[in-house]
Amino acid sequence: MINRYTIFGQPVAHSLSPAIHHLFGELTQRRVQYTRTEATAENFDQKVRDWRNEGGRGCNVTAPFKEQAFTLCDRVNDNAARAGAVNTIEMHRDGSLVGHNTDGIGLLTDLQANKHLALEGKRILVLGAGGAARGVLAPLLNAQPTQVHIANRTPERAAQLSALFADLGDTHSSDYNSLANAGCFDLIINATSMGFDNDSPPIPGTILSANTFAYDMMYKRATTPFLKWCIEQGVQQHCDGFGMLVEQAADAFLVWEGVRPKTRKVYLATNDILNSV
Numbered sequence: 001m002i003n004r005y006t007i008f009g010q011p012v013a014h015s016l017s018p019a020i021h022h023l024f025g026e027l028t029q030r031r032v033q034y035t036r037t038e039a040t041a042e043n044f045d046q047k048v049r050d051w052r053n054e055g056g057r058g059c060n061v062t063a064p065f066k067e068q069a070f071t072l073c074d075r076v077n078d079n080a081a082r083a084g085a086v087n088t089i090e091m092h093r094d095g096s097l098v099g100h101n102t103d104g105i106g107l108l109t110d111l112q113a114n115k116h117l118a119l120e121g122k123r124i125l126v127l128g129a130g131g132a133a134r135g136v137l138a139p140l141l142n143a144q145p146t147q148v149h150i151a152n153r154t155p156e157r158a159a160q161l162s163a164l165f166a167d168l169g170d171t172h173s174s175d176y177n178s179l180a181n182a183g184c185f186d187l188i189i190n191a192t193s194m195g196f197d198n199d200s201p202p203i204p205g206t207i208l209s210a211n212t213f214a215y216d217m218m219y220k221r222a223t224t225p226f227l228k229w230c231i232e233q234g235v236q237q238h239c240d241g242f243g244m245l246v247e248q249a250a251d252a253f254l255v256w257e258g259v260r261p262k263t264r265k266v267y268l269a270t271n272d273i274l275n276s277v
Helices: 017-028 044-053 066-072 078-083 103-114 131-142 155-164 177-181 225-232 242-257 270-274
Strands: 003-009 032-038 058-061 088-091 097-100 123-127 147-151 171-174 187-190 213-216 237-239
Touching: 003 017, 003 044, 003 242, 017 032, 017 242, 017 270, 044 066, 044 088, 058 242, 066 097, 066 131, 078 097, 078 103, 078 131, 088 242, 103 131, 103 242, 123 131, 131 147, 131 155, 147 155, 147 177, 155 171, 213 225, 225 237
Parallel strands: 003 032, 003 058, 123 147, 123 187, 147 171, 187 213, 213 237
Antiparallel strands: 058 088, 088 097
């Protein structure tokens, strides 16, 4: 029997998840089929239920539906509950939808294990206050940075997130313009979806130093707009979110199939995966 999975998003045609999960299936000797499903805010809930009713074993959720997926699920695990956002749904035989969030652990695995970046005692800036940001804040704060600052075009949303996670560490918030007075950050994470529009968050160069590490959750074959801007400002250490994508996908596969693939072998096929869309 083939276990069927999909990813819901808008847009979703760019997703590399099918290629990654099919490779996971080969590595773990699991028979899986993984597709892409475009959705809208109006039909997302029904499309997820339809996927379950048609025999789907689970699904991933990407922008802009992670917070909507949280409200759809019948129950959620601790990571998703803390984030208020879901990126992985497990579909049980009794018909229940169980939400998980593997974004945060995926990001930390990429930063700490793959990029060998220490987070303890560092100042971290997270750009964006949507579902992607929600999923990574708790794991970031648990890594004991000095401070996590959340900046968003709408400062009220950033302030809400800052207050929500304040019990885990020193959190601050602002709009993008106010970052001019915030000083330099050791790590800047772009958690916005602006790269879809070939745009970048309007942030000042004063937040960067020679030692700043720039991380874009977005991934593209070419350099993302955010990373291109950072490089133009003199940032030497940077990467896109391909590693996070692979690591969070491995944790989602573990939820569904009960085994976590060895991601090292996936990175050897990076070019093939990037060329799959």
